[in-house]
Amino acid sequence: MDSGQISIGQIRRSEHLPARIAAQLAAQITEGHLKPGERLPTEHSLSKTLGVSRSVVREAIAQLRNEGLVETRQGVGAFVSEKCARPIRIKDEELGDPQSFRALFQLRVPLEIEAAGLAALHHTAEDLARIDEALAGMTGAEKWTHQGVEADLLFHRAVAEATQNEYFAMFVGFIAERISHAIDAARARAVLEEIVEVTIAEHVVLRDAIASRDPKRARQAMRTHLLGAASRINLSLEEF
Structure with a gap:
């Protein structure tokens, strides 16, 4: 066309x-x-x-x-x-409803925790290089801008791709895109320096756990990060 x-x-x-x-x-x-x-x-x-x-x-x-x-x-x-x-498409306006947004974030938690564990087991040198590249984008001079948010999303996509399971990459990538607005919202409400530094620290711990091929530690690091991210946007999730 x-x-x-x-x-x-x-x-x-x-x-x-x-x-x-x-x-x-x-x-x-x-x-x-x-x-x-x-x-x-x-x-x-x-x-x-x-x-x-x-x-x-x-x-x-x-x-x-x-x-x-x-x-x-x-x-x-x-x-x-x-x-x-084609999978089901979620429209932006649907996520304007707090309950719908909370439900999507709740789905994100088990998916990304499992992805972190699998990434620790199955990542290649190229996968780790992509994770490091995204982390560098989060920690560089542009970390205070929207480009820092984009690097954050790239980090999560790189972790999902490191599982060697294309469906993790598809679904985690999709959910991360939908939730990117909330990351911007959290930055707008919080003390920027504090929220950015805390987020970076969580990603560094997660990266190191994946690099060490420790799935249990990687899963825990991702869980800590996601629950922290939820709390930074005043989102209460069910935990078991």
Whole structure:
């Protein structure tokens, strides 16, 4: 499909750009304007049509990939997935309901705890390098900005990918994207220096546990981090 045929308007700068772009592209897919197997317009053409940077488009497509709506082929582009491959989609407005958001975060906890344990057992040198790269993004000069939040999400995706189970990568990546708004909200309400440093420290402990191939310690580190993250957004979860 030519990018000029997609009925998507420019995105307001006050919105969370990647999520809004992903939602609009998802609507084009579910309404049949983009059909299974069809190639999406290039990053360049989408960025021009939408009036955003290519990095924003890239993040939106990554979100659609995590949701199973598109698949990417190295050096070729992004293609609409076959209908049978698509999981349930959760819309942003649904997570405006506190109970829905809490339910999604509750689901995140067992998934990511298990992912941490499996990552400790099965990670490769390349997986650990990706985890370290994301951690470097969290601890660098940009840790106070939204790019620090993006590095946080990349860290969790890298851990999920290190399980060597593509379904963990798919579901953890999807949930992390949906919850990214809450990370921003936590930063807005808290003393930024305190919340950022605590979050980084939790990730360092988790990284070291995975690197040491200790699944029990990795699971505990992830549990500590997720419960801490929940408390920082005033979310009370059921524990057993």
